[in-house]
Amino acid sequence: MKRIIEVNEKLAYIVVEPGVTFFEVCNHFAENKMNLWMSVPALGWGSVLGNTLDRGHGYTISGNRQHFIGSMEVVLPSGEVLRTGQWAVPNSPSAHACGNSFGPQVDGLFLQSNLGIVTKIAVAVDIAPASFMDIKIHCPEVDDIAPLIDTLQQLDREGITQSHHMITNINHFASHDAAKHQQQSTQGPLTPETVAYLKEKYNTGYWRCVAALYGPKDLVLARWKRIQEVVSTNIPFARIENTFYEGENGQPVDNTKIDSLYAGVPTMNPIKLADYNLPADGSGAGAHIDTTLILPCEGATVLAWFHKAKAIMELEGVDPFIGCHVFPKYILFVQEYVFDKTNPKHRQGGRKLIRSLLDEARENGFANYRSHIQHMGKVSPCLSERWM
Ligand SMILES: Cc1cc2nc3c(=O)[nH]c(=O)nc-3n(C[C@H](O)[C@H](O)[C@H](O)COP(=O)(O)OP(=O)(O)OC[C@H]3O[C@@H](n4cnc5c(N)ncnc54)[C@H](O)[C@@H]3O)c2cc1C
Structure with missing residues (x-):
């Protein structure tokens, strides 16, 4: 061991x-x-x-x-x-x-x-590559996720991108910085005013996508050029930026000097998201549970599902909390439920929410890719007994 x-x-x-x-x-x-x-x-x-x-x-x-x-x-x-x-x-x-x-x-x-x-x-x-580029694409509005995903898919089809991309929505990445009570004083999902405030505070959009490039400098810069072209043609409203790293003295990039998951640097920072919905008085204990569905890498399908999931989550009084892992042909669509595990209402709400999401997923032909044991019974009907 x-x-x-x-x-x-x-x-x-x-x-x-x-x-x-x-x-x-x-x-x-x-x-x-x-x-x-x-x-x-x-x-x-x-x-x-x-x-x-x-x-x-x-x-x-x-x-x-x-x-x-x-x-x-x-x-x-x-x-x-x-x-x-x-x-x-x-x-x-x-x-x-x-x-x-x-x-x-x-x-x-x-x-x-x-x-x-x-x-x-x-x-x-x-x-370890000779050079590394961390890329961020910021898309302002909710519906922008559809053309963003189709843009990423095109870049993969062209052989430009090399790894999977992560798209998070605004409260997901804001949760790594501050608890919700510091961002909004009223209960319930984020209001349009808070969303606008967060966009300005973090200089981003409703969606933020992270991508990365690896390899010899010339190749990385050529790939970056094509990404800029495709992004500016397909999603001209998006803001795109990069941070470029090159190894010193002919050596590969030293990732111990970079704070990025995309450079394989381990961290515990994202655990902060578990505390997002804790009370302002400092009590409680943060936790999270999620459904992670497999969706096709098609913008329209993902957007349609997002609207359904958002409605289900807002009905429970919580924000859609999305981490969308974009692979070339499919997407792992993570919907977090972030809660105070010392609060019975939060725990019951979480169980109800996961059940509702999985019921709706089954109607749409989607299934979880991994699950808490507690919800295995809800995931298995998503797969046909005939084919299992
Ligand atoms: C905030 C947050 C962010 C996260 N982000 C990510 C992420 O980006 N990517 C990601 O992949 N995960 C992510 N996770 C999930 C978490 O990191 C993984 O569940 C974890 O890496 C699994 O490792 P573990 O040591 O807990 O595995 P374990 O719980 O020990 O094992 C996981 C499963 O593997 C099997 N298993 C383990 N050991 C054996 C064995 N010896 N023989 C046979 N089967 C075995 C069992 O089925 C077991 O249930 C995140 C979790 C949190 C809380």
């Missing part, structure tokens, strides 16, 4: 046991001056193995971690030990470099499941 078994700097993968956290992997890279970046999730405290098996994701090129599994060692209920991919080949020099099996691939049986205890896992990491 908790050991980093191997780091292969050339082939860019790590082999770890359960319990090794993202912070520990990143510290290991820094202490050993390895030119590798770990694709960290928003909170660095989780385990690499747990996050991978839960189909978690980071924000760099290898962020869609389940698709970057090299191999696994699994103890089966029978007590037998199974090794997947090329690790099943005795003495294979590509044991952790290639997940291919000969015949059916069984890795998927151990993701979000209880069919075995995974005791070791190999996952790919990123090679």
Whole structure:
């Protein structure tokens, strides 16, 4: 438990046991001056193995971690030990470099499941790039999310973008800075006046999208040029900005000097969102629960769903609290319910809200991609018994 078994700097993968956290992997890279970046999730405290098996994701090129599994060692209920991919080949020099099996691939049986205890896992990491660009696209109005998503999809189809993008709405990113009572004195969802105030305060729009580019400077700048062209043609109302980093003396970018998830830098800052709806007197304990639906990467579908989800959330007296992970063909649409877990009304409201969202999702043909165990019973009807 908790050991980093191997780091292969050339082939860019790590082999770890359960319990090794993202912070520990990143510290290991820094202490050993390895030119590798770990694709960290928003909170660095989780385990690499747990996050991978839960189909978690980071924000760099290898962020869609389940698709970057090299191999696994699994103890089966029978007590037998199974090794997947090329690790099943005795003495294979590509044991952790290639997940291919000969015949059916069984890795998927151990993701979000209880069919075995995974005791070791190999996952790919990123090679520290020569340059890195952090890009922000600010879109002023609610309905702008539709053309924004279609713009991101076009950029992916053209081969310009390299990793997934994150779109958050205004109260989501405002929650990382201050609790709601500091932003609005009245109860209930944010008023149009507060939304306008927050846009000005954070110099942003209702939606903020973060994207990133990696690689040799010339390529990064060429990709950036095309992003500017497509954004100014498709969504001229958007404001786009970047921060560019280049390694010194021919070395790769040193991400320990950058405060960005998109550069694989672990943090605990986003945990602040859990305290967003706590009372002004300092009492209570922050928590959050969410539904994360899989939607197609199509602007109109996402906007139509957002309006439905917003209505359901506002009926419960809470803000739509959205983190939208944009992958090339699909979107993980996170709707947070942020609450005070010492408050029974908040807890009941959360259960009711998640049930309502999942009922509506089922009507629309969407399902959760991962779920709290408490809501598994509501997620399973989203999938047809016939096809499960
Ligand atoms: C504010 C906030 C932001 C977050 N942002 C992100 C984000 O950006 N990206 C993201 O991916 N997640 C995110 N999360 C979710 C959280 O970080 C992940 O749930 C966490 O990384 C999972 O790690 P863990 O150590 O808690 O896993 P665990 O809870 O230990 O494991 C998760 C699951 O993996 C399986 N599992 C674990 N160990 C084994 C084993 N040895 N054998 C077999 N199966 C096993 C089990 O099914 C288990 O339920 C966020 C959470 C919060 C609160």
